[in-house]
Amino acid sequence: MGKALAVSPLAPASFPDLPVIDGVRFSTIAAGVRYQGRTDVMLALLDPGTAVAGAFTRSATRSAPVLDCQEKINGDVDSAGAAILVNSGNSNAFTGKGGVEAVRAIADATAQATGVPQARVFTSSTGVIGEPLPFDRITAKLDALAGTLDAGGISEAAKAIMTTDTFPKGAAAEVSIDGKTVRIAGIAKGSGMIAPDMATMLVYIFTDAKIARNDLQALVSAGNDSTFNCITVDSDTSTSDTLLVAATGASGVDVTGHDGFAGALHGVMLDLAHQVVRDGEGATKFVEISVTGARTARDAKTHALSVANSPLVKTAIAGEDANWGRVVMAVGKSGAEADRDLLSIRFGDVLVADKGWVSPGYSEADAAAHMKGENLRIAVDIGLGDGTATVWTCDLTHGYIDINADYRS
Amino acid sequence: MGKALAVSPLAPASFPDLPVIDGVRFSTIAAGVRYQGRTDVMLALLDPGTAVAGAFTRSATRSAPVLDCQEKINGDVDSAGAAILVNSGNSNAFTGKGGVEAVRAIADATAQATGVPQARVFTSSTGVIGEPLPFDRITAKLDALAGTLDAGGISEAAKAIMTTDTFPKGAAAEVSIDGKTVRIAGIAKGSGMIAPDMATMLVYIFTDAKIARNDLQALVSAGNDSTFNCITVDSDTSTSDTLLVAATGASGVDVTGHDGFAGALHGVMLDLAHQVVRDGEGATKFVEISVTGARTARDAKTHALSVANSPLVKTAIAGEDANWGRVVMAVGKSGAEADRDLLSIRFGDVLVADKGWVSPGYSEADAAAHMKGENLRIAVDIGLGDGTATVWTCDLTHGYIDINADYRS
Numbered sequence: 176m177g178k179a180l181a182v183s184p185l186a187p188a189s190f191p192d193l194p195v196i197d198g199v200r201f202s203t204i205a206a207g208v209r210y211q212g213r214t215d216v217m218l219a220l221l222d223p224g225t226a227v228a229g230a231f232t233r234s235a236t237r238s239a240p241v242l243d244c245q246e247k248i249n250g251d252v253d254s255a256g257a258a259i260l261v262n263s264g265n266s267n268a269f270t271g272k273g274g275v276e277a278v279r280a281i282a283d284a285t286a287q288a289t290g291v292p293q294a295r296v297f298t299s300s301t302g303v304i305g306e307p308l309p310f311d312r313i314t315a316k317l318d319a320l321a322g323t324l325d326a327g328g329i330s331e332a333a334k335a336i337m338t339t340d341t342f343p344k345g346a347a348a349e350v351s352i353d354g355k356t357v358r359i360a361g362i363a364k365g366s367g368m369i370a371p372d373m374a375t376m377l378v379y380i381f382t383d384a385k386i387a388r389n390d391l392q393a394l395v396s397a398g399n400d401s402t403f404n405c406i407t408v409d410s411d412t413s414t415s416d417t418l419l420v421a422a423t424g425a426s427g428v429d430v431t432g433h434d435g436f437a438g439a440l441h442g443v444m445l446d447l448a449h450q451v452v453r454d455g456e457g458a459t460k461f462v463e464i465s466v467t468g469a470r471t472a473r474d475a476k477t478h479a480l481s482v483a484n485s486p487l488v489k490t491a492i493a494g495e496d497a498n499w500g501r502v503v504m505a506v507g508k509s510g511a512e513a514d515r516d517l518l519s520i521r522f523g524d525v526l527v528a529d530k531g532w533v534s535p536g537y538s539e540a541d542a543a544a545h546m547k548g549e550n551l552r553i554a555v556d557i558g559l560g561d562g563t564a565t566v567w568t569c570d571l572t573h574g575y576i577d578i579n580a581d582y583r584s
Numbered sequence: 585m586g587k588a589l590a591v592s593p594l595a596p597a598s599f600p601d602l603p604v605i606d607g608v609r610f611s612t613i614a615a616g617v618r619y620q621g622r623t624d625v626m627l628a629l630l631d632p633g634t635a636v637a638g639a640f641t642r643s644a645t646r647s648a649p650v651l652d653c654q655e656k657i658n659g660d661v662d663s664a665g666a667a668i669l670v671n672s673g674n675s676n677a678f679t680g681k682g683g684v685e686a687v688r689a690i691a692d693a694t695a696q697a698t699g700v701p702q703a704r705v706f707t708s709s710t711g712v713i714g715e716p717l718p719f720d721r722i723t724a725k726l727d728a729l730a731g732t733l734d735a736g737g738i739s740e741a742a743k744a745i746m747t748t749d750t751f752p753k754g755a756a757a758e759v760s761i762d763g764k765t766v767r768i769a770g771i772a773k774g775s776g777m778i779a780p781d782m783a784t785m786l787v788y789i790f791t792d793a794k795i796a797r798n799d800l801q802a803l804v805s806a807g808n809d810s811t812f813n814c815i816t817v818d819s820d821t822s823t824s825d826t827l828l829v830a831a832t833g834a835s836g837v838d839v840t841g842h843d844g845f846a847g848a849l850h851g852v853m854l855d856l857a858h859q860v861v862r863d864g865e866g867a868t869k870f871v872e873i874s875v876t877g878a879r880t881a882r883d884a885k886t887h888a889l890s891v892a893n894s895p896l897v898k899t900a901i902a903g904e905d906a907n908w909g910r911v912v913m914a915v916g917k918s919g920a921e922a923d924r925d926l927l928s929i930r931f932g933d934v935l936v937a938d939k940g941w942v943s944p945g946y947s948e949a950d951a952a953a954h955m956k957g958e959n960l961r962i963a964v965d966i967g968l969g970d971g972t973a974t975v976w977t978c979d980l981t982h983g984y985i986d987i988n989a990d991y992r993s
Contacts, residue, residue, distance in 0.1 A: 236916030236924040269912045269924060271941030304909025305942060486895070486980075487988055494989030500713025503678045507645030515645040515678060532680030533714060571895075573985050579896055580903030580981075 198423025201328030209264030457574025517558030607832025610737030618673030866983025926967030
């Protein structure tokens, strides 16, 4: 990265106080993979008996660490525990046979330093694509990482995994079950190359809940569909997206089939997904696009993402212009069913277009007032059926061009 | 439009000398539809016996004039001739019942002023979406338009249909058949909201060839697929795209089944399509993306358009960065089949990546030298089959944001 970026105007006021999750400890270090003067590797060590579930990019050119995680994620829970090792600065993507060897070397070194079996070491790499990962800089630090593990280290971990992020991302929840407290804490990185499925996103969520791996995987897969797979910054999909959720069971509370836990986990996922959009490269507006009345839920999501990914809609939002004509255009091009003369569109609470034509009571001043805010809502009713979807995006600004026209310089 | 735009650096040196096409005359006028101080309406009057074929946007929210053209395009050739009436400044799209009435009023007035039946009057409107078209400003000028028709007026017509275009677009060809000359001349407008199928594009091509309507339509449909449907500026698709091709027959030369004529018509279409990309909003680079070795031709076009539409690829090109990792990303996300370890990528003649990894002989300096040019070529070999496709796009720059964040202001 050529220059330090100003913190996104959409960032939360501060990093949240994340609770300690029994059964997991963190450490970070500055290994100099690419960046200087900052940490760039994080280790999370999970106690024996921890269940790990995940979701990954669907890119056909997935990175070596993603392919390795996908092979391991369905493995048995091992009594020796598990580890997550992440570096920033280099994504080890499209690095040929050397990329596979780098993953193996890092996993081996992590196994050796932590005592966790190699088959239970999950690695992620994020940063530039297509350059060899100098993995020896990471393996050289593993003993130091294993020697400095700290149950309170999650906020430092959130910083070590950042790339073009302008703020670290964290979220937490607590659920009370039978008088006992179950805790969830998660961190994420991601700010560009964000689009389903999934995004240039690394997300690690930890809980002390007790739950079988398959049950946890079901919650993660379902939650992913309505959170991380419903955000887009630039329609580009990373080769490295990874979501891992680890349940240590240390609370002793079995959450299987417990709606409160499922809801809390979903809430943490949604919070982190929103923070990724709020750190969208160059973003100055956070935009919720909700579609109702589509023929199917799938059609609704197609329409919503078409609006959310349209450069013309996103530049209009940057210009604080309630340009509903561009919303019509984006619905029209999506490929999903629509009828021009049934469309209704709201910006915030302002009904702009009603059944295919500008609303009789429409006040451009009211719509313009909504557009000046930081948190915008665009609602489109297709008028054909019961399908609904909500997605989140940001505007497209000069900042996006600044960041991406010289990322490698 | 808030301000005059500088002419695209990719514009041709000058507007070409377009030949007079026997059987068609043009006139233009300043009707003040939206713009001041420039012409904004053009009329093309076609002699009796002219065959008209066309292609139109596939948007589900097509504008009223497009729907009207689609109804009329299959009609019989009328001995009374045909007319094309186009305004810029307002697209008459998403204007409800009023939009339909506006088209009817303009077509009626054109019929009355020219003597052409209303069913043979084709109209197009381009500009802002969703605002009522002040059609009375146009109908008031029709007698003046009909009274100033000129066989040499095509270059003025090219200017009258411009919106955010920074230069008028024209192309021509001549074919010699049996010692006689058949002439083709076309004009186009379009610079943003450009993506298959088709683009914010209006294209009118005229020829004195003699050819039946159905044969002409077959040539137009086939040519459209490899020209206007292979360009993209911003992945956004207009509700107003219209291509009309009129063959007056005035040369007396029957071109049915003549490959030379088909090739010449295709050449004019491709030239105009390229000019639209060269006027892409904010464009500083013209980029050809060719894909070979895909499983099918359809897969090849999917990959090529995914690369051409990727904001990360387009900003890298703006930054003159041979960032082949982003090309890999775009191939990976396209949804078409690919294998990371079979991909090869060239920037210009420089082999950057070979079978999934950086080429042994790769020189970043050579690739960087290519990126500094105005006309760039990115070639991707998928390594799986025989499918090929070529598409054309431009870079994504600050200029695009400037133009689109305040288009309505």
